[in-house]
Structures are given as C-alpha cells and as structure tokens.
Amino acid sequence: MHISRWPKPANDLQYLGVRCRKCRKPILFAIDRNGGEASPTMPRKLVLTCFQAECGHQADYTDAKLSRFRKNHNASQETK
Numbered sequence: 001m002h003i004s005r006w007p008k009p010a011n012d013l014q015y016l017g018v019r020c021r022k023c024r025k026p027i028l029f030a031i032d033r034n035g036g037e038a039s040p041t042m043p044r045k046l047v048l049t050c051f052q053a054e055c056g057h058q059a060d061y062t063d064a065k066l067s068r069f070r071k072n073h074n075a076s077q078e079t080k
C-alpha cells in the first residue's frame with residue numbers, strides 16, 4: 001500500500017509563524033506555500049500554544065503580525 005508522502009523535503013519551505021508573547025520564541029503554525037508572494041488565508045481566529053516546553057503560553061494571535069521562518073536553519077532567523 002502506497003502512502004503519499006509530504007511532497008518535498010521541507011528544506012526550502014518557509015513557515016508562517018508568530019512570536020510567542022511570553023518568551024518571544026517563534027511559533028510556527030503553517031507552511032507558506034506561496035513563497036511569500038501572496039498573503040495566506042488566515043483563520044478567523046488564531047489561538048496558538050507556545051511549543052517551548054518551559055513556556056507553553058497560550059494566546060490569541062489573530063491580530064498578531066506574521067513572520068516567515070525557515071525551519072531548517074535557526075528558527076529564530078526571520079526572512080523578510
């Protein structure tokens with residue numbers, strides 16, 4: 001049985017994310033499939049929980065500014 005896998009290695013993909021309001025670490029929540037050319041379709045309400053085990057802060061990021069990150073490098077490195 002063939003299971004289709006993730007289309008490509010995530011090397012060159014950009015991820016959309018926000019900065020945690022508490023620890024300022026990036027919280028990645030979506031792959032930017034448009035390569036930054038078009039605005040992503042945002043959910044009406046965006047509540048995210050910080051991935052950092054020691055933080056775990058949950059907040060509403062609906063109005064937060066989105067940043068783009070590349071996951072394979074330093075995740076804190078933003079690409080504009």
Ligand SMILES: [Zn+2]
Nearest residue numbers: 020023050055
């Ligand atoms: Zn955090």
